[in-house]
Amino acid sequence: xxxxxxxxxxxxxxxxxxxxxxxxxxxxxxxxxxxxxxxxxxxxxxxxxxxxxxxxxxxxxxxxxxxxxxxxxxxxxxxxxxxxxxxxxxxxxxxxxxxxxxxxxxxxxxxxxxxxxxxxxxxxxxxxxxxxxxxxxxxxxxxxxxxxxxxxxxxxxxxxxxxxxxxxxxxxxxxxxxxxxxxxxxxxxxxxxxxxxxxxxxxxxxxxxxxxxxxxxxxxxxxxxxxxxxxxxxxxxxxxxxxxxxxxxxxxxxxxxxxxxxxxxxxxxxxxxxxxxxxxxxxxxxxxxxxxxxxxxxxxxxxxxxxxxxxxxxxxxxxxxxxxxxxxxxxxxxxxxxxxxxxxxxxxxxxxxxxxxxxxxxxxxxxxxxxxxxxxxxxxxxxxxxxxxxxxxxxxxxxxxxxxxxxxxxxxxxxxxxxxxxxxxxxxxxxxxxxxxxxxxxxxxxxxxxxxxxxxxxxxxxxxxxxxxxxxxxxxxxxxxxxxxxxxxxxxxxxxxxxxxxxxxxxxxxxxxxxxxxxxxxxxxxxxxxxxxxxxxxxxxxxxxxxxxxxxxxxxxxxxxxxxxxxxxxxxxxxxxxxxxxxxxxxxxxxxxxxxxxxxxxxxxxxxxxxxxxxxxxxxxxxxxxxxxxxxxxxxxxxxxxx
Numbered sequence: 170x171x172x173x174x175x176x177x178x179x180x181x182x183x184x185x186x187x188x189x190x191x192x193x194x195x196x197x198x199x200x201x202x203x204x205x206x207x208x209x210x211x212x213x214x215x216x217x218x219x220x221x222x223x224x225x226x227x228x229x230x231x232x233x234x235x236x237x238x239x240x241x242x243x244x245x246x247x248x249x250x251x252x253x254x255x256x257x258x259x260x261x262x263x264x265x266x267x268x269x270x271x272x273x274x275x276x277x278x279x280x281x282x283x284x285x286x287x288x289x290x291x292x293x294x295x296x297x298x299x300x301x302x303x304x305x306x307x308x309x310x311x312x313x314x315x316x317x318x319x320x321x322x323x324x325x326x327x328x329x330x331x332x333x334x335x336x337x338x339x340x341x342x343x344x345x346x347x348x349x350x351x352x353x354x355x356x357x358x359x360x361x362x363x364x365x366x367x368x369x370x371x372x373x374x375x376x377x378x379x380x381x382x383x384x385x386x387x388x389x390x391x392x393x394x395x396x397x398x399x400x401x402x403x404x405x406x407x408x409x410x411x412x413x414x415x416x417x418x419x420x421x422x423x424x425x426x427x428x429x430x431x432x433x434x435x436x437x438x439x440x441x442x443x444x445x446x447x448x449x450x451x452x453x454x455x456x457x458x459x460x461x462x463x464x465x466x467x468x469x470x471x472x473x474x475x476x477x478x479x480x481x482x483x484x485x486x487x488x489x490x491x492x493x494x495x496x497x498x499x500x501x502x503x504x505x506x507x508x509x510x511x512x513x514x515x516x517x518x519x520x521x522x523x524x525x526x527x528x529x530x531x532x533x534x535x536x537x538x539x540x541x542x543x544x545x546x547x548x549x550x551x552x553x554x555x556x557x558x559x560x561x562x563x564x565x566x567x568x569x570x571x572x573x574x575x576x577x578x579x580x581x582x583x584x585x586x587x588x589x590x591x592x593x594x595x596x597x598x599x600x601x602x603x604x605x606x607x608x609x610x611x612x613x614x615x616x617x618x619x620x621x622x623x624x625x626x627x628x629x630x631x632x633x634x635x636x637x638x639x640x641x642x643x644x645x646x647x648x649x650x651x652x653x654x655x656x657x658x659x660x661x662x663x664x665x666x667x668x669x670x671x672x673x674x675x676x677x678x679x680x681x682x683x684x685x686x687x688x689x690x691x692x693x694x695x696x697x698x699x700x701x702x703x704x705x706x707x708x709x710x711x712x713x714x715x716x717x718x719x720x721x722x723x724x725x726x727x728x729x730x731x732x733x734x735x736x737x738x739x740x741x742x743x744x745x746x747x748x749x750x751x752x753x754x755x756x757x758x759x760x761x762x763x764x765x766x767x768x769x770x771x772x773x774x775x776x777x778x779x780x781x782x783x784x785x786x787x788x789x790x791x792x793x794x795x796x797x798x799x800x801x802x803x804x805x806x807x808x809x810x811x812x
Contacts, residue, residue: 225300228298249454255794279433281416312377313379317365323442333393355384357373420443474495502808503776508774515695516560516561518692519764520693535615538765540658543602558766560754564768580752644659647678708720709725711730
């Protein structure tokens with residue numbers, strides 16, 4: 170399942186608040202639940218004889234929670250007041266408002282996806298389900314060979330023109346042509362075509378891929394007539410180019426104004442066509458959302474403390490432990506709160522670029538894990554808040570552990586000749602340090618692995634005897650705060666004889682170097698949904714290794730991993746999906762492609778106490794700010810500052 174920028178914005182505040190998470194990963198799929206017989210939706214969408222039934226929602230496995238005709242999601246306040254302003258922070262800068270080329274030809278401004286609607290939208294209290302937004306219904310055959318969406322007749326762009334099948338087809342083709350990540354993600358969609366007055370059908374290249382219907386269901390729909398028109402200067406617009414012209418949307422918000430690189434403000438569309446849909450009741454309650462950008466995280470924190478921002482997600486353990494002892498926090502005008510993360514797993518790690526010869530040997534990569542003293546780092550600079558990551562699906566039931574058993578072992582046996590034999594005999598573990606004796610033992614083991622891989626130490630330098638060249642390693646970072654932990658790691662690698670450097674570049678240069686695979690080691694983050702699927706090909710698949718813009722940063726090209734990704738994608742039950750994902754996880758770990766870092770398991774937030782929220786928060790929504798929160802005038806009056 171792909172996690173979109175909208176997913177992160179609507180459930181964890183702002184994608185820009187955690188720049189390492191920025192282009193993010195992919196949807197889920199569909200066994201559709203039929204509307205109850207006799208309902209208006211069932212009667213209006215009666216299928217032709219022999220055709221698949223029209224459905225109001227999609228579920229990867231099992232039944233939908235919400236029946237046809239439901240009034241609103243359980244976790245919203247349907248009577249939430251509308252009004253007020255929420256001010257959020259972004260990191261870095263932006264030079265683009267075109268979501269099609271986000272991260273490819275410029276840095277996209279936070280929140281831009283809020284001006285668009287998708288065909289379907291997920292519920293924050295279910296795993297792998299979607300309900301109709303632009304689409305009132307969908308249908309597909311039992312073998313998932315295609316999916317047809319029927320658009321709502323009332324769907325309108327902000328200029329009053331209807332949303333049409335031509336818009337959907339234009340949008341699909343634009344993303345497939347100009348977005349490398351989505352091009353790979355949509356590569357199993359053969360074509361999109363108009364098949365009725367309000368119907369669009371997506372044809373797939375093979376049956377059995379249960380996720381594909383919902384993958385296209387998460388398509389952000391763009392206005393074809395606007396993009397094929399001209400701007401105020403009479404210049405023809407180009408959907409494949411960056412722009413700072415305010416784009417036309419159809420969603421709950423429109424862009425009000427922009428100060429390029431610094432600020433973007435969204436205003437709620439009072440006559441939004443979809444405001445009364447069941448999926449939208451109780452959501453999108455603020456009249457304005459403002460994003461202020463900061464190039465320095467310290468300045469952003471001080472802006473929050475100075476009441477220039479309303480909400481902050483804190484990703485620094487040091488700041489969480491030490492930076493919030495100020496008057497407004499002490500007298501509870503600022504509220505500190507942690508929200509559990511239940512809807513995603515994560516791998517955050519030092520990732521090696523295996524396209525470079527020096528990182529091709531697994532023993533070299535494993536040696537660098539032995540040099541990493543996480544325990545001491547956690548104590549010294551993270552205030553003991555973190556735990557070490559030991560899975561590509563950390564924090565979920567999808568994480569492997571122990572030795573493989575049952576269905577997982579059966580799946581691994583089917584690819585035994587393509588995977589490391591150790592997966593059957595040796596559980597994955599990270600080296601443990603934290604005291605001088607353990608550190609020395611780990612460094613000895615690391616040196617043994619490097620010698621076994623063919624390296625030698627001469628004059629305290631790790632040398633490749635074939636070339637006489639020293640082993641150099643450069644860590645590429647874009648966030649200055651990352652330098653602190655890389656510099657902590659550096660002396661340990663130098664004790665192995667490596668020549669270590671740290672290169673800090675701005676966000677644009679960082680993205681360019683990633684697209685060209687121009688790096689040794691980066692800190693990479695792969696968020697995972699609870700229903701992984703086709704996005705795994707972009708993360709670890711052989712075809713993605715040489716595709717600029719993919720998230721296969723490591724450069725993995727491995728037949729065993731490709732086979733296991735297919736096992737995940739074509740799983741026919743939740744139990745098979747879990748077993749196949751654990752098998753994939755186990756094999757990825759066995760290759761030591763990364764040095765896993767750390768995780769916390771909660772979202773740390775700080776907010777000025779000016780907002781209300783539902784009494785029952787969604788299980789998988791994280792903080793869900795600002796999506797289902799609202800402006801509370803009585804609370805705001807007590808905080809002082811703005812009204």
